[in-house]
Amino acid sequence: MLYREAGDFKTSYRDDSQTFPLRLDRWGYYLILAVAFLVIPFVITDYWANSVLVPFLIYAIAALGLNILVGYAGQVSLGTGGFMAVGAYATYKLSTAFPEVSMLVHILIAGAITAVVGVVFGLPSLRIKGFYLAVATLAAQFFLVWLFNKVPWFYNYSASGQITAPERTFLGYFITGPQTSAAAKYMVCLVFAVAVAWIARNLTRGTAGRKWMAIRDMDIAAEIIGVNPLQAKISAFAVSSFFIGIAGALFFAVYLGAAEVGESFGINKSFLVLFMVIIGGLGSIFGSFAGAAFLVLLPVLLKNVLVGGLGWPTDLAAHFELMIVGALIVFFLIVEPHGLAQLWRLTKEKLRLWPFPH
Amino acid sequence: MKLRLAALVAAAMMAAAPAMADLVVPNLSYRTGPYGANGNQYADGFNDYFTLLNERDGGIGGQKIQVPECETAYNTEKGVECYESTKGQGALVYNPFSTGITYQLIPKASTDKIPLYTPGYGRTSSKNGKVFEWVFNAPANYWDGASVIVKHLLDVNGGKLDGKKIALVYHNSAFGKEPIRTLQELGKKHGFTLTEIPVDPAAAQEQKSQWLQIRREKPDYVILYGWGVMNQAAIQEAANVKYPMENLIGIWWAGGEVDVEPAGAAANGYKSVNFNGAGTSYPYYEQLKQHVIDPGKASGGGAHVGKAMYSRGMYAALVIAEAIKKAQELSGTPNVTPAQVRDGFEALDISEARMTELGLPGFGQPIKITCDNHGGTGMARMQQWDAAAKEWKSISDFIEPDQEILTPLIAADSEAYAKENGITPRTCS
Numbered sequence: 001m002l003y004r005e006a007g008d009f010k011t012s013y014r015d016d017s018q019t020f021p022l023r024l025d026r027w028g029y030y031l032i033l034a035v036a037f038l039v040i041p042f043v044i045t046d047y048w049a050n051s052v053l054v055p056f057l058i059y060a061i062a063a064l065g066l067n068i069l070v071g072y073a074g075q076v077s078l079g080t081g082g083f084m085a086v087g088a089y090a091t092y093k094l095s096t097a098f099p100e101v102s103m104l105v106h107i108l109i110a111g112a113i114t115a116v117v118g119v120v121f122g123l124p125s126l127r128i129k130g131f132y133l134a135v136a137t138l139a140a141q142f143f144l145v146w147l148f149n150k151v152p153w154f155y156n157y158s159a160s161g162q163i164t165a166p167e168r169t170f171l172g173y174f175i176t177g178p179q180t181s182a183a184a185k186y187m188v189c190l191v192f193a194v195a196v197a198w199i200a201r202n203l204t205r206g207t208a209g210r211k212w213m214a215i216r217d218m219d220i221a222a223e224i225i226g227v228n229p230l231q232a233k234i235s236a237f238a239v240s241s242f243f244i245g246i247a248g249a250l251f252f253a254v255y256l257g258a259a260e261v262g263e264s265f266g267i268n269k270s271f272l273v274l275f276m277v278i279i280g281g282l283g284s285i286f287g288s289f290a291g292a293a294f295l296v297l298l299p300v301l302l303k304n305v306l307v308g309g310l311g312w313p314t315d316l317a318a319h320f321e322l323m324i325v326g327a328l329i330v331f332f333l334i335v336e337p338h339g340l341a342q343l344w345r346l347t348k349e350k351l352r353l354w355p356f357p358h
Numbered sequence: 359m360k361l362r363l364a365a366l367v368a369a370a371m372m373a374a375a376p377a378m379a380d381l382v383v384p385n386l387s388y389r390t391g392p393y394g395a396n397g398n399q400y401a402d403g404f405n406d407y408f409t410l411l412n413e414r415d416g417g418i419g420g421q422k423i424q425v426p427e428c429e430t431a432y433n434t435e436k437g438v439e440c441y442e443s444t445k446g447q448g449a450l451v452y453n454p455f456s457t458g459i460t461y462q463l464i465p466k467a468s469t470d471k472i473p474l475y476t477p478g479y480g481r482t483s484s485k486n487g488k489v490f491e492w493v494f495n496a497p498a499n500y501w502d503g504a505s506v507i508v509k510h511l512l513d514v515n516g517g518k519l520d521g522k523k524i525a526l527v528y529h530n531s532a533f534g535k536e537p538i539r540t541l542q543e544l545g546k547k548h549g550f551t552l553t554e555i556p557v558d559p560a561a562a563q564e565q566k567s568q569w570l571q572i573r574r575e576k577p578d579y580v581i582l583y584g585w586g587v588m589n590q591a592a593i594q595e596a597a598n599v600k601y602p603m604e605n606l607i608g609i610w611w612a613g614g615e616v617d618v619e620p621a622g623a624a625a626n627g628y629k630s631v632n633f634n635g636a637g638t639s640y641p642y643y644e645q646l647k648q649h650v651i652d653p654g655k656a657s658g659g660g661a662h663v664g665k666a667m668y669s670r671g672m673y674a675a676l677v678i679a680e681a682i683k684k685a686q687e688l689s690g691t692p693n694v695t696p697a698q699v700r701d702g703f704e705a706l707d708i709s710e711a712r713m714t715e716l717g718l719p720g721f722g723q724p725i726k727i728t729c730d731n732h733g734g735t736g737m738a739r740m741q742q743w744d745a746a747a748k749e750w751k752s753i754s755d756f757i758e759p760d761q762e763i764l765t766p767l768i769a770a771d772s773e774a775y776a777k778e779n780g781i782t783p784r785t786c787s
Contacts, residue, residue, distance in 0.1 A: 047446060051439040096778075149530060149556070159539050159771055160481070160532035162461050166778060177779075178465035256434060258461045260532050263434060266560050300439065303429075314429040315389030315398075322390075 003351040019201060025348075036190055041183040049182035050255070056296045057189035058250045063276040063288035064200050065243030070274070071283035072204055073236035074216030075125050079118075079137035081269035082144030083241050084248030085261050086114040089154050091249040092163040095176075096156060103168035103176055103253065104188070111245040117144075118241020125233050129219075141270055148261040162260050165253040176253045185254050192250060196243050201285050203239065212236050213283070244273075279329060281341025290340040298325055380424045381417065381694070383408065383678060384444035386437060386454045392562065393432040393586035395616040396667050398658060400455060401427065403671030405657035406650055411679060413649040418682050419692040432586070434458045441466065450682065450699045451475055453674050457533040465779065468492045473700040475681075477674050478503075478610055478633060482536055483771035485733030487704070488783040490772065494703045494732045496677070496725050498633040498759075500583075501767065502736030503609045504537035505759035506631050507581055508544045510607070510740050513754075520549040525577035527568060527584065527592060530556040534583045537609075541581070543763050553577060562588035569595040582608040582630075589617035597624035604629060610738070613750070614667040618743045626745035629753070631738040634673045635721040636750050638664035642717030666741075666750060673722060681706050704729055723756050729786035736764075 008023045010016045020026040044053065062080060069075050090110035095103060121140040125133050148154050155163050167177030174180040175188050203209050211232040214222035223229055252259045259265070272295060280291020299321055306317035336343050350357070387401030388394060408423045417423050426447060428440035437459035441452065451473045454460050460480035467474045474493045476484070482501045484493035498506075512519060526541060528534030538554060545552045553575065555568050562584075569592075572580060580601065584592050589612040596606050604627040608617070613630030643664065651660045662668040685694040685702025694702070708725040723737045737756040744751050776783055 045446075047442045050442045055435065158774075159483075159536060160457075160461070161535045162458075162532045164461070164465070164778065167780065178469040256438065256462060257465060260434075260458055260461075262530055262559055263458055268560075303439075304443075307428075314387065314427045315394075318390040318429045318431065 003348075003354070017205075019205075033194070036194075041187055044182045044186050046182045049186050051300055052297060054185050054189050054255050056292055057186075057193040058247050058255055059273065059276060059292040059296050060289045061189075061193050061196050061250065062244050062247035062273045063280060063292045064196055064285065065240045065247060066273050067277045067280075067283065067285075067288045068200060068204070068212070068243065069236050069240035070277055071281075071287075072209055072216065073212035073233065073240075075122070075233060075236060076130065076134040077137040077240070078134050078267070078270045078274065079121060079140035079144070080244055080273040081265040081267060082141040083114050083118055083244040084251060084269060085144050085148055085265035086117045086241075087111060087245030087248030088252035088259055088265065089148055089163065089261070090114065090245070091253050092156075092165070093154065095166055095168065095253070099166065099168075102170060104170060107192070107246060107249040107253065110249040111242045114245025114248065115238040115242040118237045118244070119234055122234055122237030122241075125237065126230060138267075138270075141267055145261050145265060148265075160260075162258055163252065164258045165256075176257070178257065180254070188254050189250055192246055196246065197285055197289070200239075200243070204283075204285070208232075208235060208239075216283075275329070279332060279339055281339030284339070284341035286344060287339050287341030290344070294328075294340065295325075298328070380422045381450055381682060382424045382426065382444070382448045383451060383453075383675075383682075384440070384447075384449045385425050385427045386430050386440050386444075386452065386456075386459070387427055388430050388432045388455070390429065391431045391433075391586075392559075392588075396586055396611070396614055397432070397455070399614065399616070399662040399665050399667035400671035400674075402657040402660075402662050403668035403673075404453070404675045406646060406660075406663070406668075407672045407675035407679065409650050409655050409657065410646055413653070413655065414645060418679055419686040421686075421692045423679075430454070430456065430459060432456050432458075434462050438462060445470065445472070450694065450696050451678055451703075453477075453678065455479070457481075457536070458531060461532055464490065464493055471700075472696040473703055475674065475678055475703070477677065478670070479533065481775075482733075483768045483775065485731065485736075485768050486772035486783075487728070487730050487732040488772075488786060489776045489781055490732060491784065492700060494727060496706075496727050496732065496734030497723055498610075498736045498738050499733055500533070500536040500609065501540040501764050502733075502759040503631050503738060504540045504581070505544065505736075505764060506738045506740075506757045507607050507609075508541070508548065509757050509760065510629075510631075510754065511579055512548065518548075522550040522579070523553065523575065523577040524550050525553040525555055525572055525575070525580045527555045527557060527565075527572075527580055527582050529562070529584050529588055530558050533585060533611075537581075537583060540764065540767060543767065544760065547760075547763060550578075557584070557588055557592070559588070562586065563591045565591050565595045569599045569601070572596075572601060573599040578605065580606045582606060582612045584608065584612045584617075589614075590620045593618055593621045593625050593628060597621050603627035604742070607631070607740075610670070613741060615665050615748070615750075616667070618745070619748070623745045625743055628743045630741055630743075630750075632666065632741045632750070632752075633722065633738045634666075634670050635718070635752075636664065636666040636669045636741075640718050640721060642721075645717060669721075676716065676718075677706070677708065677725065680708055680712075703727055704732075729784075736761075 003024050020029055066080050069077050087110045090113040091106050094106040124136045155161050165176045173184045175184050211227045214227050215232045276291035276295050279294055281287025302321045306312045385404050388397035405425055408425045412422055430437040430440050453475050457479050460476050476495045478498055480495050482499040484490035484495050541552050582592055608630035610632050613632050618625040650656050681702040684705050685698040686692050689698045706727040710724055725734045736759045739752050739756055740754040741750040742753045
C-alpha cells in the first residue's frame with residue numbers, strides 16, 4: 001500500500017529520471033546515509049570497524065570497480081588483486097616520498113596510477129574476448145605480484161618485503177597508522193565508498209554506461225550504431241581500475257596498515273572480488289554492496305555464532321564455515337542466477353503489487 | 359533480512375564477550391589450510407601447557423588462565439579479526455604464530471599497550487628493546503637461525519666455506535625473505551656464494567622448476583626456509599632429484615615430523631635447526647599424562663604430544679607463563695595487566711635450574727631478557743631426522759650465532775623502523 005508510485009507526482013524530467021523514483025526508497029536511502037554518517041561513527045568500536053565495516057566498505061569499492069568492467073562492460077577480469085596491489089604500492093611509494101601531501105590525495109593519485117596500469121593491461125581486450133581475456137588479465141595478476149616481489153624499489157628495500165603505512169593525519173585526526181581511531185578509519189572508507197558508488201551510478205546511467213552496456217550486449221552491433229569500441233573498452237578499464245586502485249590503497253593504508261603482496265593481493269583476492277560481483281549481481285550498484293556484505297560479513301557472523309555462541313572447536317567451525325558459505329553460494333545461484341540484486345528487484349516488484357498481486 | 363542479520367550479529371557478539379577476572383592468553387591458531395598440519399600441533403602444545411597449570415596448580419598465582427582460541431588460517435585479515443575480537447576480553451599477551459600477522463600487529467599492539475611474544479618468528483629486529491618496547495622474540499630469531507646453520511656448515515667443513523655454493527629455498531613472504539640479508543653478509547665474511555630461490559606460497563606444492571635449478575647448479579648446501587605444505591614438497595622434490603639429504607638444512611619451521619614423514623625413507627638424514635627439545639622423555643610429560651592426558655583434557659585428543667612443533671608451542675606457553683608469574687611477583691598482585699606482563703617479560707630470567715624444576719632439563723637454553731635485548735642469546739641446536747626410528751636426533755649442542763654480523767644488522771633495521779614511524783628509542787639504564 002505504501003510502496004508505490006501513486007501520489008508521487010513528477011513535474012520535471014529530472015525528477016522523472018532520478019535514481020530512486022519511489023518516495024519510500026528515497027527515504028530509505030537518506031535514512032541509511034544519515035545513520036551511516038551521523039550515528040555509526042559515534043558508536044563504532046575497534047572490533048566493528050576493523051573486522052566488519054571497514055573491510056566491507058573497502059571490498060564494496062573493489063566490487064563496484066570490478067562490476068563496471070565485468071557487469072557493465074562485459075570484459076571478464078581476473079586481475080583485481082594485482083590492480084589492488086598497484087593502488088597499495090603506489091600509495092606507499094607516494095606517501096613515503098612526499099610526506100607533506102595529504103594521504104587522501106595520495107589515495108586518489110594511486111587510483112589514477114592504477115587506472116593507467118589498467119588501461120595498459122586492458123589493451124588486449126580490443127583483440128581478445130571472453131575466456132581469452134580472462135587469461136590475459138590473469139597474466140596481469142601474476143605479473144604485478146611478481147613485480148612487487150622482485151623489485152625492491154617498490155618496498156623501499158625493506159628486509160622482509162613488507163610495506164607499512166606511515167602515520168598521517170587529516171584535520172588533526174589520524175587516518176592511517178596504529179593510532180587511528182575506529183571512527184576515523186570508518187569515515188575515510190565511508191566517504192570513499194559513497195563517492196565511488198555515486199560516481200558509478202551516474203556514469204552507468206549516462207552515455208558512458210550505455211556505451212559499455214552496448215559493447216557488453218553485442219559489440220558488433222554497438223560498433224555499427226556508432227559506439228567506438230576502443231574508447232568504450234579502454235574507459236571501462238580505466239574507471240574500473242581507478243576504483244579498484246582506491247580500494248587497494250585503502251585496504252593497505254587504512255585497514256591493514258602493513259601488507260605483503262603475495263598474501264594480501266594474490267589470486268585469491270581476484271577470485272573473492274569476482275565472486276562478490278557474481279553473487280551480488282552483475283551490472284548492479286546495489287549488488288556490489290550486497291555481494292561484498294555476503295562474503296565479508298557472513299564468515300565473521302558464522303565464526304561468532306559457531307565458536308562464540310555454540311562453543312564449537314575453532315577448526316571444526318572453520319571447516320563448517322567454508323561448507324556453509326559454499327553451499328549458500330550454490331543455493332543462491334541456483335535460486336537466482338542473477339544474484340542478490342535480482343532478488344532485491346523481485347522483492348520490490350512484489351511489494352509494489354502488494355496486497356493485490358495479479 | 360538485514361535487520362535480522364544485524365540482530366544476530368549483535369547477539370553473537372554479546373555471547374562471544376565473556377567478562378571475567380581470569381588471566382586471558384589468546385591462542386591465535388591455525389588448524390585449517392595449507393599450514394594446518396603444523397599449526398595443529400603447535401596450538402595443542404600451547405593449550406596443553408596452560409591446561410596443566412590450571413589442573414595442577416590452579417593457574418598462575420592462584421589465577422586461572424583462559425586460552426580462547428581463534429582460527430587465523432595463517433591469513434593476515436583473519437588475524438586482525440582475531441586480535442580485535444580477543445582484545446576486548448582482556449588479553450595479556452599475543453603469540454600470533456605468523457610472521458605476516460606479527461608485522462601487522464607490532465604497531466597496533468604497541469599502541470594498545472599489549473605485549474607480543476614471537477619466539478622464533480616475526481620481525482627479527484624487534485630484538486632491539488629500545489625501539490620495540492612491546493615485542494619480545496627470545497629465545498631465537500630467523501637471523502640467529504641462519505647464522506647457526508652457517509656455523510654448523512663451517513664445523514662440517516673444517517672452518518672454511520670459501521668457494522662453496524649455498525642455495526636458499528624460501529617461502530616468498532616476509533618470513534622467507536627475512537634471512538636473505540644475513541646470509542648475504544655471512545657470504546661476504548666466509549666467502550660462499552648465495553643463490554636465492556623463491557617458492558611462491560600460493561603454489562608451494564609445485565617446486566619442480568626450483569629443484570631442477572638446484573640439480574643443474576649443484577649447490578653444495580641448500581637451506582630451506584619453508585612452512586606448511588611447502589616443506590613436504592621440498593623434501594620430496596629433493597629426494598626426487600637425488601639431492602644428498604644431509605646437505606639440505608631447514609630452519610626450525612621446516613623441522614617437524616609432518617614435514618619429513620611424507621617422504622618416507624628418502625628423508626633420512628635431513629637436518630634442521632631447533633631451539634627446543636622434542637620427544638616425551640622429559641619428566642614434564644609424566645605430570646602432563648597424570649593431570650591432562652589421562653583425564654581426557656588434552657587439546658586435540660593428545661595425538662601430537664611430544665612432536666617437535668607441539669614442543670615448541672608448549673615452550674612458547676611456558677615462557678609466557680613464566681613472564682606472567684614474574685609480573686605477579688613484580689607487581690604484587692595476581693591479577694596483572696598487559697603492561698605489567700610486559701615488565702614481567704623484560705625481567706624474565708629462565709635458568710637451566712628453573713627448567714629442571716619445570717620438568718624440562720636440557721629442553722631449551724637459558725633465557726634472560728633485558729631492556730635492550732628482547733631476543734636472548736639466540737642459540738639453537740642441529741637435529742637430524744632418522745627415518746627408520748621416526749625421530750629427530752640432536753646432533754649438536756647449542757650453537758651461538760655470529761653476533762658480530764647480526765648486531766649491526768639488527769641495529770640498522772630497527773633504526774630504520776624507528777625513523778619511519780617517528781619512534782625515539784628509549785634509553786636503557
